[in-house]
Amino acid sequence: MWGGRFDAPPDPRVQRFTESISFDWRLLDADLRVADAHAAMLRARGLISAKDLAAIRRGVASIRRDGEARKLVFDESLEDIHTHVEHWLRERVGAAADKLHTARSRNDLVSTDLRLWMQDAATALLAELRALVRSLAKLAARNVDAIMPGYTHLQRAQPVTFAHVVLGYAEMLLRDRERIRDAAGRANRSPLGAGAIAGTTLPITRASTARALGFSGTLENSIDAVSDRDFVAEFVGALAILAVHLSRIGEDLVLWSTTEFGFVAMSDAVTTGSSLMPQKRNPDVAELVRGKAARVIGAHVALLTLQKGLPLAYNRDLQEDKEACFDAFDSTLASVECLQVVFESLTVRVDRMRDAARDPALLATDLAEALVLRGVPFRKAHETVGRAVRTAETGRSTRFAVPGLTASEVDVILDPARSVRRRHLATSIDRVRGLVARESEWRVGARSDKA
Numbered sequence: 060m061w062g063g064r065f066d067a068p069p070d071p072r073v074q075r076f077t078e079s080i081s082f083d084w085r086l087l088d089a090d091l092r093v094a095d096a097h098a099a100m101l102r103a104r105g106l107i108s109a110k111d112l113a114a115i116r117r118g119v120a121s122i123r124r125d126g127e128a129r130k131l132v133f134d135e136s137l138e139d140i141h142t143h144v145e146h147w148l149r150e151r152v153g154a155a156a157d158k159l160h161t162a163r164s165r166n167d168l169v170s171t172d173l174r175l176w177m178q179d180a181a182t183a184l185l186a187e188l189r190a191l192v193r194s195l196a197k198l199a200a201r202n203v204d205a206i207m208p209g210y211t212h213l214q215r216a217q218p219v220t221f222a223h224v225v226l227g228y229a230e231m232l233l234r235d236r237e238r239i240r241d242a243a244g245r246a247n248r249s250p251l252g253a254g255a256i257a258g259t260t261l262p263i264t265r266a267s268t269a270r271a272l273g274f275s276g277t278l279e280n281s282i283d284a285v286s287d288r289d290f291v292a293e294f295v296g297a298l299a300i301l302a303v304h305l306s307r308i309g310e311d312l313v314l315w316s317t318t319e320f321g322f323v324a325m326s327d328a329v330t331t332g333s334s335l336m337p338q339k340r341n342p343d344v345a346e347l348v349r350g351k352a353a354r355v356i357g358a359h360v361a362l363l364t365l366q367k368g369l370p371l372a373y374n375r376d377l378q379e380d381k382e383a384c385f386d387a388f389d390s391t392l393a394s395v396e397c398l399q400v401v402f403e404s405l406t407v408r409v410d411r412m413r414d415a416a417r418d419p420a421l422l423a424t425d426l427a428e429a430l431v432l433r434g435v436p437f438r439k440a441h442e443t444v445g446r447a448v449r450t451a452e453t454g455r456s457t458r459f460a461v462p463g464l465t466a467s468e469v470d471v472i473l474d475p476a477r478s479v480r481r482r483h484l485a486t487s488i489d490r491v492r493g494l495v496a497r498e499s500e501w502r503v504g505a506r507s508d509k510a
């Protein structure tokens with residue numbers, strides 16, 4: 060396809076095998092922004108005329124409009140989005156289009172486009188993540204007094220509040236927010252000007268295009284700039300950890316909505332019926348959130364495998380980065396959005412939780428700690444209370460008799476509500492709310508800086 064070197068078109072099967080337009084059309088907006096910035100730089104360096112620049116700008120604007128109106132026609136023989144943009148430009152402004160690719164290669168272009176796409180993707184995901192954390196904070200605020208058993212090894216362990224559990228989720232997601240911002244921030248450097256591998260002999264400037272596109276700087280080494288996709292692996296790695304977090308939340312919801320637990324009930328909006336059993340109400344959304352994590356983990360593994368042992372510099376293998384990245388992003392974003400709906404419409408069955416936390420044995424640790432306050436070494440206290448629990452379990456006594464504590468002291472300690480108050484649970488709600496309120500902490504580089 061490229062100019063004078065070839066006599067024959069590619070085999071149609073090869074064309075289908077090598078095309079990327081079926082997925083890299085998502086880079087259209089980025090590619091057009093790069094075209095504008097690159098053309099302006101070429102003009103500033105005297106490499107194209109003012110007339111050419113005006114024509115390119117006009118053409119780019121027209122492509123953008125047609126893109127928004129969904130009027131652009133894709134053609135597999137044009138391979139990828141970069142070739143399409145040049146082609147559409149030529150249709151609109153003729154000869155000036157031939158000058159756009161001056162001092163530029165698809166190798167530096169594709170990496171630039173994907174980095175720009177990532178800034179917007181991260182911003183969109185963080186907005187949804189923020190909304191999810193906000194709904195968790197609201198749910199926690201409504202349930203600061205809802206006592207439930209906390210589980211270790213999936214065995215009832217100690218009483219906690221439902222708010223405390225929900226705020227635990229919020230903390231996980233707040234770390235995901237940091238990871239996503241970090242990854243997007245590190246990706247926010249411009250490869251443009253690296254060319255195919257070794258830059259260009261033409262007198263371009265790299266800093267000006269980087270600045271115009273909202274990058275925080277340029278990548279130093281041209282070979283590295285075109286060959287590395289660590290930024291994709293890192294971003295998708297952050298998504299994978301987020302997706303794993305969401306899968307754990309999904310699993311809790313599945314478990315808690317069973318008849319056996321009955322701690323929560325999910326609304327009709329997020330559950331489905333069975334095609335066979337009329338009574339069923341299945342937690343499909345929570346299950347799919349759990350399942351989607353597999354895809355995102357798969358994408359992360361694919362991206363690492365893609366680069367493992369790959370020689371420098373650009374290799375066509377790297378085209379495989381985009382589907383993995385887009386799919387991981389779409390799956391994670393959708394999971395975040397849908398979990399938000401789940402939490403906003405969740406019924407919390409405080410009575411069921413309280414009943415499950417009623418077993419005084421869950422406060423055995425509190426009894427041991429009361430003995431510690433009386434000077435009993437912890438190991439000793441642990442043993443004393445352990446014996447009391449065993450006696451109670453074997454039914455030899457209806458109440459806990461703990462040597463060293465009076466019956467009324469034991470009664471006070473065995474109140475789950477007091478226990479959670481003594482342990483200061485759910486105090487992080489203000490912290491979470493504060494972070495939700497600070498909008499700037501949910502944004503990343505590029506365009507959002509100027510917004």
Ligand code: ARG
Binds near residue numbers: 083166377378379
């Ligand atoms: N579609 C290609 C990709 O996604 C763009 C870069 C192609 N470069 C090349 N020399 N064939 O990686």
